[in-house]
Amino acid sequence: MESLDPVSPLEQALHAARALVLADLIAGEVAHADVVSLVEDSVAERRWWVEQWPDGMAYLAGLVAQDVQDALLERYGRWPLCPVCGSGDPHALDVEPELGPDPHWVCHKAGVKVAAVGLLGSATGGTTSS
Numbered sequence: 001m002e003s004l005d006p007v008s009p010l011e012q013a014l015h016a017a018r019a020l021v022l023a024d025l026i027a028g029e030v031a032h033a034d035v036v037s038l039v040e041d042s043v044a045e046r047r048w049w050v051e052q053w054p055d056g057m058a059y060l061a062g063l064v065a066q067d068v069q070d071a072l073l074e075r076y077g078r079w080p081l082c083p084v085c086g087s088g089d090p091h092a093l094d095v096e097p098e099l100g101p102d103p104h105w106v107c108h109k110a111g112v113k114v115a116a117v118g119l120l121g122s123a124t125g126g127t128t129s130s
């Protein structure tokens, strides 16, 4: 017999990806109920995906972030807006690497890493400084 069934690494990775992307949505003040459901949809699809390809577990946060970004673009517009460039056209940040571990939001216009996925609030003068 196995010992008590712990939360599987896969579930932990999905949970972490969900939490990171939600944190960035909250930082951008776009975490409305219908937006949160976009995250849930992405996590459900990526659960299937990662069950087929467990090696992709480390890529989940970046993938969920990109799924939500795409879904938001259709419904609401660009997200997350670049907090680095003060002038010019508003533009969205991109996730890099698109398929890799340790995903970051980057501004291709300024050529800078803005924040790790999940830490956008700290890059945009978020709420938790003490």
Ligand SMILES: [Zn+2]
Residues within 6 Å of the ligand: 082, 083, 084, 085, 091, 107, 108, 109, 110
């Ligand atoms: Zn920028």
